[in-house]
Amino acid sequence: MSYLELKNITKEFGKLAALEDVDLQVEKGEILGIVGPNGSGKTTLINVISGYYRPTGGEIFFNAKKISGLRPDQIAKRGIIRTFQSNVLYEGTTVVESMLISSYQQYRTKNWQSFFETRTWKDENETVVGRVIELVKLLDLLNDTFLPAEGLSHGYQRMLGIAMAMIANPSVLLLDEPTTGMNHEEAMFVVDKIKKINEQGVTVILIEHNMKVLLDVATRVVVLSFGTKIADGKPEEVMNKQEVIEAYLGTETI
Amino acid sequence: MRFIDYKNVVPKTVIGLLVFLILLIPVFTTNVATLSMLILSGIWTVAVMGFTLVLRTGQFSLGQSAFLAIGGYTSAIFTVKLGWPFWPSFFLAGMASGIVSLLVGMVVLRVGNIYFSIITLALGEIVRIIAQQWEPVTRGTRGLILSPPPPIILGGFKINFEASPVPYFYFTLCLIAVTALILWQIGQSRLGRAFAGVALNPVLAEHQGMHLMKYRVIAFTVAGVFTGLAGSLYAHFLTVITPYVFGLWQSIQIMIMSIVGGISSLVGGPIIGTILLYTLGDYLTRVKTFGIQPLLFGAIVVMVLIFLPKGTGLVDLWGRFWTKVVWREEEYEPDTPDD
Ligand SMILES: Nc1ncnc2c1ncn2[C@@H]1O[C@H](COP(=O)(O)OP(=O)(O)OP(=O)(O)O)[C@@H](O)[C@H]1O
Ligand SMILES: [Mg+2]
Numbered sequence: 001m002s003y004l005e006l007k008n009i010t011k012e013f014g015k016l017a018a019l020e021d022v023d024l025q026v027e028k029g030e031i032l033g034i035v036g037p038n039g040s041g042k043t044t045l046i047n048v049i050s051g052y053y054r055p056t057g058g059e060i061f062f063n064a065k066k067i068s069g070l071r072p073d074q075i076a077k078r079g080i081i082r083t084f085q086s087n088v089l090y091e092g093t094t095v096v097e098s099m100l101i102s103s104y105q106q107y108r109t110k111n112w113q114s115f116f117e118t119r120t121w122k123d124e125n126e127t128v129v130g131r132v133i134e135l136v137k138l139l140d141l142l143n144d145t146f147l148p149a150e151g152l153s154h155g156y157q158r159m160l161g162i163a164m165a166m167i168a169n170p171s172v173l174l175l176d177e178p179t180t181g182m183n184h185e186e187a188m189f190v191v192d193k194i195k196k197i198n199e200q201g202v203t204v205i206l207i208e209h210n211m212k213v214l215l216d217v218a219t220r221v222v223v224l225s226f227g228t229k230i231a232d233g234k235p236e237e238v239m240n241k242q243e244v245i246e247a248y249l250g251t252e253t254i
Numbered sequence: 255m256r257f258i259d260y261k262n263v264v265p266k267t268v269i270g271l272l273v274f275l276i277l278l279i280p281v282f283t284t285n286v287a288t289l290s291m292l293i294l295s296g297i298w299t300v301a302v303m304g305f306t307l308v309l310r311t312g313q314f315s316l317g318q319s320a321f322l323a324i325g326g327y328t329s330a331i332f333t334v335k336l337g338w339p340f341w342p343s344f345f346l347a348g349m350a351s352g353i354v355s356l357l358v359g360m361v362v363l364r365v366g367n368i369y370f371s372i373i374t375l376a377l378g379e380i381v382r383i384i385a386q387q388w389e390p391v392t393r394g395t396r397g398l399i400l401s402p403p404p405p406i407i408l409g410g411f412k413i414n415f416e417a418s419p420v421p422y423f424y425f426t427l428c429l430i431a432v433t434a435l436i437l438w439q440i441g442q443s444r445l446g447r448a449f450a451g452v453a454l455n456p457v458l459a460e461h462q463g464m465h466l467m468k469y470r471v472i473a474f475t476v477a478g479v480f481t482g483l484a485g486s487l488y489a490h491f492l493t494v495i496t497p498y499v500f501g502l503w504q505s506i507q508i509m510i511m512s513i514v515g516g517i518s519s520l521v522g523g524p525i526i527g528t529i530l531l532y533t534l535g536d537y538l539t540r541v542k543t544f545g546i547q548p549l550l551f552g553a554i555v556v557m558v559l560i561f562l563p564k565g566t567g568l569v570d571l572w573g574r575f576w577t578k579v580v581w582r583e584e585e586y587e588p589d590t591p592d593d
Contacts, residue, residue: 050461076463090454101451105463107444114443121443168462 001064003028003203004049004080004172009068010057011041011048011227018044020227021058026172031194031204033218033235035211037247041227042207043085046174049205050082051075062172077105079171083164083178085207087157089149095160096145099132102164106131132167139163139193155186162193172203179213191217211239223247276427280420289419293491295532296426300433300484302511302524304477307437309517311473312453313363314371317378318508321478323500324351325485327385330398330495335391340403344486351482356475363470366456370470378505385497397496400489422491429487430525433480437520440476449473503548507531510551514558 002025011019018041026032036042047053049060051072060068067075090098106128107114107121114121136142139159144152149160158178165173175194179187191213198204208214214221214235221238223231225247231238238244280289301318308315325347332343362373385392392398402415403425415421440446451459452469460466489495515527531551538547 052457052461071465072460073463073465076461082461084458088455088458090451090458092454093450097450101447101454101459102462104444104448104451104459109444111444111448115439115445117439117442164458164462 001061002026003063005061006049006058007061008058009045009048009055009060011044011053012056017227019048019055022224022227022229024222024229024232026203026205028203029198029201030219031198031206031217033214033221034205034207034224035209035214035221036224040224040247042224043176044227045224046082046176046205046207049075050080050174076168079169080174081165081168081170081172082174083161083176085176085180087154087161089157089160091150093149094146095136095141095149095152096132098149098160098164099136099167100128103128103132103167105169106167128167135163135166138166138196140189155182158182158190162190162197166197166202170202172205173197174205176207177209178206179208179210187213215239280423284418284420286419289423291533291536293419293422293426294488294536295529296423296430297484297488297491298508298511298532299525299528300429301481301508302515302528303430303433303437303520304481305508306512306515306517306520306524307440307473308470308477309512310453310520311449311470312456313366313470313474314509315374315474315477316371316502316505316509317374317376317381318477318481319500319502319504320374320378320381321351321355321481322485322488322504323381323385323497324354325482326489326495326500327392327398327485328482329486330400330489331391333400334398340490344403344483344490347486348479348483351485352475352479355478356471359471359474359478360467363467363474366466366470375502375505378500378502382497382500385500392497395497397494398489400493400495402490402493419491422487426487429480429483434521436476436480441520445469445472507535507551510555513555 004024004026006022006024009019009022009024010017022041022045024045034042034045044053048055048068051067051070051074055068058068059066062075062078062080065078067078067080090101093101107124109118109121109124133142136145139162141156141159141163144156149157152160158180162175162178165175178194179190182190187210194204194206194217206214206218208218218235220233221231221235222229223238223241223244225243230243230247231241279292283289301322304321305315305318328350329343329347332338332346333340338346358373358377362370386394388394402422405415406413406421413421440449448459448464448469451462451464452466456466511527511531512524513527514531515523515525517523531554534550535547538550
């Protein structure tokens, strides 16, 4: 069985099937790109994997254990962390505060130990602060560390979204269009960081509209159209498939 | 930068001095009316602290008076009807109230938000109605008559609760101190951060591994325990407990006191808000302008919301939860170029 495996996943909203019988295998260490026209079910796929929605049919396995039906926090605890298509922040916090709230899963210290301010809590705090600094540097947020998150530009809020997901300690990172609304240069910067994150041993599932970006970063690409998987393979092969080109005609230029 | 302010919002020496002065109050005045007012506002302060803690997980409880009532009645029933001594009844009051908040929390806090507010509001009324209707145990509207705690013998020195309100004054201070200490520790711990996450963005927090219900229930239960203890003290101090003193208006007062004091601090805000409004309410009652109190309190809340929105909204206030951690950050000198 693969690292992360979706079996016959279906998600219906009333009569609309946002996902229909989707089978997907994700191997440890890969960067899997997901493309598809607007409304093809990409975000729903992430929502179903991360537990935001329960699939109406099918099962999801991670590390050979069933995770479909679990709550989002239980799935996050197993190491699957997602970002959001829009900028989702902790309102009113600074970058460093957002990072510290998000560092929840970095700790092995129990709540009661932190209550009594034990040695382990203090030590672990220092480690975590170090990791926060590392990530803030990685995503170019160092100079904004103490600024309100809401005051950041769109691009930097996207970066913060990734940084917060990273401090949540992912084994699998689900990125929902991290480069949306960015110019080419910014997008390439993010792509570079995604590669770095992947090199740190994190498996990445990346939703991305921009085919050029995917060709550059993805080790494999899956194409969704109307909630079904229409292609799955090496980026170059998938891009040239007739069905894929058709699915994109009129909705997206490749 | 603003995070530096968090380190010492109020300097320790100032807090120390304030505590010292408060401890000395009975030396300057033994006036029963003055001390009674301070004691009662102190008891309400504990309830307001509980409310504020719950609010900091993003939940509005409209039934905190229920826990004062549960604490008060537990204590009254066990001492009066069952002949238990004071101390076990006092702690049992906190436990009973805590258990009720735990159970109610586990049922309602799964969904939280408006449902939580509505159910807690209903809980407040249900508890009051039970106190009114359960005649054989609570004596209905006639209420129960309690006796003060027994004297405490400390090194040949006898502290007598019947002679003057001074012992109650110190008892109340102890209760506030213990509550404050626990809230402070919660604030600096992982719990404090998780509370902030859960309140500021539940969806995001949940996707980062925080179990929403768990943290909401912890806050609500801690609040329940201390509010129950406060309720017990309240009943023993007044030596009478009737259903009239625990209703929606009391719950709303707790809410107003919390908002007026500001929820930026779990301890300072509730103390300031409660003393301010309790004194005002007490004065209004004494000059016999009953109807005006709710109006005036409402007006005060509106003023606070208009003029100090940052002191009352959920935003911009979490910093003080983190004092220590954020402060440590300084050593990394984030403005120096790197790499
Ligand atoms: N909560 C919901 N209720 C009803 N319908 C929904 C819901 N969420 C998604 N849908 C529908 O499911 C389909 C797939 O939506 P989804 O957001 O997954 O698309 P997407 O591939 O992420 O599109 P985009 O590129 O615009 O982000 C759409 O038709 C959408 O309207
Ligand atoms: Mg989408």
